[in-house]
Amino acid sequence: MADFSELEAREGVRLSWNVWPNTKLEATKCVLPFAALVTPCKKLQDCPVVPYQPVPCRSCGAVLNPFARVDFPGKLWVCPFCYTRNQFPPHYNAISESNLPAELFPNYSAIDYTIPKPGGPQPPAYIFVVDTCVSEDELDTCKGALLQALGLLPENALVGLVTYGTHVQVHEIGFTECAKSWVFQGSKECDPRKVAHQLGLNRGGPGQQQRDHPGAGHQGGSAQPGLGRFLLPLSEGEFVLSDLLENLHVDSFQAPIDKRAARCTGTALQVATALAGACLTPGGSATRIMLFVGGPATVGSGSVVQREKTEAIRSHKDLVKDQAPFFQKATQFYESLAHQLVLQGHTLDVFACALDQVGLAEMKPAIERTGGMVALAESYHHQTFKDSLRQIFLKDEDGLNICSHGTVEVFCSKDIKVSGCVGPCAPLDKKSPLVSENTVGMGGTTVWRLCSLSESTTLCVFFDIVGNKEGPQDAAAMMASQQFFMQFQVKYTTLQGEARMRVITLTRHWTDGGNVQDLLAGFDQEASAVIMARLLSSKMEAEEEFNATRWLDRALIRMCSRFGDYRTEDPTSFQLSPQMSIYPQFMFNLRRSQFVQVFNNSPDETAYFRMVLCCEDAFNSLVMIQPTLTSYSFNGPPEPALLDVASIAADSILLLDAFFQVVVFHGSTIAQWRKAKYQDRPEHAAFSQLLKTPMEDAAEIIKGRFPVPRLVDCDQHGSQARFLLAKLNPSSTYNSSGAGGSAEVIMTDDVSLQVFMDHLRKLAVAPS
Structure with missing residues (x-):
C-alpha cells in the first residue's frame, strides 16, 4: 500500500482511503470523504486489448473479472458484487484452470474490450464559432491560428463555420459560386427547431437540398441534409473555408465610443448547437463546437453586461451581494444549452482571448458538462492561445488523443452506495439501488456521460458507507477480514473512431473502525488533498454563504484530533504518522490557492481555474494545489x-x-x-x-x-x-525577524506554515 501511484499505473484509479471502516458511524469519524479519482482513458501498465465482448452478470450488470469465483466443471461464475451464479456463454466452453480468458488473469484488473460499431468509424466534426467584434489585428491573428489548425485536421473531418457580432452568420461552405451565409438576428432567442427549419434542415423533409447539392449524400444521405451544405469534409471544403476565413472582416456595426460592441455570443452558440443537432446523428461523429470569443456578450441570450461602458462587468463582490443582474439568467441559459449539447453528445470548447472578462463564469455549466476544453488568454497573440489550439489537433504523442461519446458506470459491493460525482461529465437518469440518499456534486445516479475525454480526464466519484455491523466481536472480526469490490465500466470512442469498453475492477478490505493503524496504512494523502479540493470547489459553487477556509480548517482539526498521536493539552507532544504527515501542508497551500482565495481574480479566472482542477488527474491537480x-x-x-x-x-x-x-x-x-x-x-x-x-x-x-x-x-x-x-511559504515577511537567513522578504500579512502548524497542534490536542 506504500506507493499508491503504482496501483494507479495499473488500475487508473486512486482512492482517498484504501482500507475502509465497516460501519457508517466509524466512517463518519474518519472525517475525510471516501472517494475515488478515476482516469478512464489513462495509458495503463498491463492493460490488454481483447477483440471480443465482455460477459456481464445477468442480475446486476457487473462484468466478469479476476475476483469472480469460477466453477470450471459446471462452467459457472459467481459475481463478487451480487453473488449471482452465471452461466458462461457457449464460446467459453474450453475454459479451464490452465486455459483462462484474459479477464480472469489476476494481474489484469483493468482490461479493454473492442466493441463492433454499426456503420464503422465516423469522421470527427468541428464547427468554428468566431467572434468578429474585435480589432482587425486580433481578428487577423485568430484567422491565422484557425488556418493553421485546418492544416492539422484529417482530410475526412467535417468542418463548418459560424461567425457573429451584432448578427449570427452561418456560412454555406457547399455553395461554391459565391460567399453565401444565412443571417440570424443576434438579439432574438433561437429555438433549435426553428433554426433547422430556416436553414432547410428539417429531418424527414422533402430532401430538395440533396438534389441541389450532390455532395450532401455523404455520411448519411437524406437523414442529414446539412452535410454537403454547412458541414463538408475538409478535402472538399478546405478551399472555400480558407477563402471565407481570409476574407473575414470586423463586424460592420461599429460601436460608439461610449458603448461596448453588440456581441451575441449566446445566440451564436444556440445556432451552432442547432446546426450540429440537425446535421449530425447523436452518438455518431465526435463533434466539437469551438468558440473563439474576444469580449463579453452584450445582446441576446446569455448576455453578461450592458452595452454602456459606465456599467462595470460583475465582480466577485457583486456576486456575493447579489448585485449582478445578468448572472442568474445567463447561467440558466447556459445550463439549458448544456442539456441540449449533452443530449446530442456534442462538446463545447472555449478560447477566451480578451483583457476584459467574456462571461466564462456563466458558460461554465455548458463547458464542464460536455467535457470541453477551455483556454484563457489576454489576446489572440498570446502563446497560450496558439499552442493550446494546436494541442487539440495534434495526433502523435504530443497531442491530447481526445476520445468521445463516453459513459462511466459504477458498481460496488453491498454496504457501499454512490453519493455522486464531481468532474467534466453530466448525470444520466439511471436509477439503481446503489444510489445514496446523500448527494455530492452530480448525484442520484451511478452513470455519467462524458461527451469528450482525454488521457488525463479524471472523475471524482464519492461513496457512502451504509453498513451497520452491530453484534459480537467475532462477527466484527469476520467482517474485518472481508473484501469489498468496485467496478468502473467506461465506454468510449477513440480518436480513430473505434468503440472501446474499459472495465476496471479493484478490491480493498474492510477493517474494524477502531483499528486506527489499519486505516492509516491505507490513507492516500495526495489523493485526499485533490478530492478535498474538488469537493471544496463544488461546495463554493453550489452553496451560498459557504465559508471555505473555515470548512477546510475544521475538517483538518478534526482529522488531526482523530488520527494524531498526542497527550491532551500538550501541543509539543503532537505527531502525525508518515502516511498523514504532509496532508496539513497540502491544506495550507490549498487555503492560499486561487481555488479558495478569489481576491485579485475575476469570476472568469476563478471559474477557469476550478474547471481545470475538476478535470485533471491526481498528479496535475496536486501541482495546482502545491x-x-x-x-x-x-x-x-x-x-x-x-x-x-x-x-x-x-x-x-x-x-x-x-x-x-x-x-x-x-x-x-x-x-x-x-x-x-x-x-x-x-x-x-x-x-x-x-x-x-x-x-x-x-x-x-x-x-x-x-x-x-x-x-x-x-x-x-x-x-x-x-x-x-x-x-x-512566507516564512520571512516585513514584520517578522526572518527565517533561514534568506535575503528575500515577502510583503504579506499571510501566516507562515510554521504559525499554521503551531495553531493546528494547539487546537488538535484541546479536549473535545
Missing part, C-alpha cells in the same frame, strides 16, 4: 527545493511549476551576470549551461500540457518575481 520547486546552482545537479522564501538564493536559479504558470527565477547575482553577458564568453561555458538547463526543463514541462502554461522568465527584485513569491 507547486513544485527545483533549484539549479553550480554546487551540483538540479534538486527539489522547499516551497519557501528561504529557498531563494542570489547564486541559484529556481524553476517553479504551478501548472498555469511555469516560472524561471534568477537570483540577483545570476541576473547581474546574465545582464553583463558572461554566458557569451567561452571561459564561462558552465554559466551558459546553467542558464540553459532550467529553460530546457521548463519547455519539457510545457510540452503536452493543456491548457499550455504561461512561461515567466524573471529576475529577483523584478516586477514579474511576484509570480514566484505569491506561491512561496
